[in-house]
Amino acid sequence: MTSDGVTTSRVVADVARELEIELPTLSSRMASSFLNQIPALQGDDAVTQLVVASTSSNLSTVIDVLQHGIPLHQISVPAAAAAHARRFAQRELPVEALLRAYRLGESQFVQWCLRLLAARSLDAAELLAAVQEITSVAARYIDQVCEHLVDIYETERRLWGQRADAARAASVRTVLGDETLDVGTAEAMIGARLRGWHVAAVAWLQSDPSDAARRVESAAQLLTEAYGRSPLTVLADDHTLWAWVSGTSRPRLDEQVLDRALVSHPDLHLALGDPGPDLAGFRSSHREALKAKAVAQMSGGTTARLTRFATVSISALLLDRLDEVRTWVGRTLGDLARDDEAMAKLRDTVRIFLQTGGSFTDAAARLHLHKNTVHYRVRKAEEIRGRPLGDGRLDVEVALVICRQLGGGVLMR
Known part of the structure; x- marks a missing residue:
């Protein structure tokens, strides 16, 4: 017995509807598998959030395509997926890791569909036709999206590399990640003195304005006012600024000044590490600021405007x-x-x-x-x-x- 197109479309749509009901759970499960299996996605809360958002938007889109029979040429790259690719480029993460996530996602998605099909009372022809339709749509969707994402990634990588501080940002990343560097070499690489005390800050935006980079860079002036010293700053991406306030003496924060300054920047958030000495302190305070940021974003409700590692250290370490x-x-x-x-x-x-x-x-x-x-x-x-x-x-x-x-x-x- 052969399966007609109407029957195949109905079966595929029914499977898509079942998946749609479980979309939040499936999105979380798939995103977790990416984070566990792809090292380049690990250790950065901003990237983690984009992985979750991108996974959810892609799953929602392909489920809509299957459920409603939407032609793929009418589908554009989901906004969250495009943002994920741009942020990947800005943070100099490999595009291969991004593409691997899509291939892993395609495999998982097809497996979920096959399990749902196996639970249905279909004859061999109906089952084969449904499997062929789902695997074909999934493969073509992934090919189409990946082709566009590579273009987005390469364009953003080129534009990001043309920034005036691009070389310094790359050097700072190297200093943070390469434990074999001595203090003299590290100072020469970033053009700043590392002997002394450092407090690291991470500033970020929760919103997505068109002038995001300009807004997040305003955090440098806030830190100058609160510490009385100008910070070393680099853009980690167009929504995130890394900064260090340094000096021969331990930097002292005027928290009231900083709180007042943040009032005039309603979409800006700051996380601060503890002061630390020399190159080790430059690195450790930055790690603490990143962890404080992660805690702030997990707290639920309205994200705190200012989060100090010292006040969330237990949670940060967990x-x-x-x-x-x-x-x-x-x-x-x-x-x-x-x-x-x-x-x-x-x-x-x-x-x-x-x-x-x-x-x-x-x-x-x-x-x-x-x-x-x-x-x-x-x-x-x-x-x-x-x-x-x-x-x-x-x-x-x-x-x-x-x-x-x-x-x-x-x-x-």
Whole structure:
């Protein structure tokens, strides 16, 4: 028995609809596999976010093509995928890694489709026709998108390399990554003194304005005002600025000045590392600033305008072990670790209550609540947890801080 085009289109559309229902889960699973299998995608939170966004947009697009029979010549590269390719070029990451992700994604997508087809009562002809249609569309979509992405990547790489600070940016990346360099060679490469103290900063934009690079570069002036010294700066990409405030003495931050300055730059965010001496401090403070940025972006809700590594250090050091942390938080807090608004209010109340030494009066003043409300919430939290807050109090306090700083990354869904 042969399969007609109408039957094939119906079967393929049904499979696409099933995939669409699971799109958030499938996107997360696919993005995680890319990050685990492709080293060039690892270790940079900005790249990670773009991988997730690009994966989701590509999956959504190809599912729409299969579900609605959209001709591929009417499909353009998803905006998130194009942004991913440009950011890849700006950070001098290899295009081969980008293309490998697409090939891995194609393989995973086809496997998901085959499993759904296998669960259907189709005769051999119908099954073969559906498989041929899905694999053909997936392969042609990947070929088409990859061809355009290579053009986008090469164009951006050329334009980015023509910037006045392109050579310095490349040298800074080398100094940060090559542990064999001595301080003299490193100083010669970047044209800056590395003997002394350094505080690293990472500035970034959450939005996507047309003048993103100009806006993020304004962070240099803010740092100058807050530290009284001009920083060394390089653009990591058109949304991210790396900076170092350096000197013979330990740089001192005027946080009030910086807070006031950030008010006039509503889409700008800053993360600061701890001060560190010499070349080792130049590198370690930068790593800390990157981790502080990652914590800020995971916290949920409105991202903090200023995040210091010193205030999020515990959470920052746990970023690479989120699965284990989530398990520990759940064991420590019980159902108080659920990811919903009611539990968030209880966690905040308990956190402040414990920080004030278990004083209902002081906690009420900090939270702007009536003392009886604090009392009720604390008792409710103990009831939900299933044991008194004093039972493993240190663990409870640490878990509450981690929940506040890492948000949904460590909460139970």
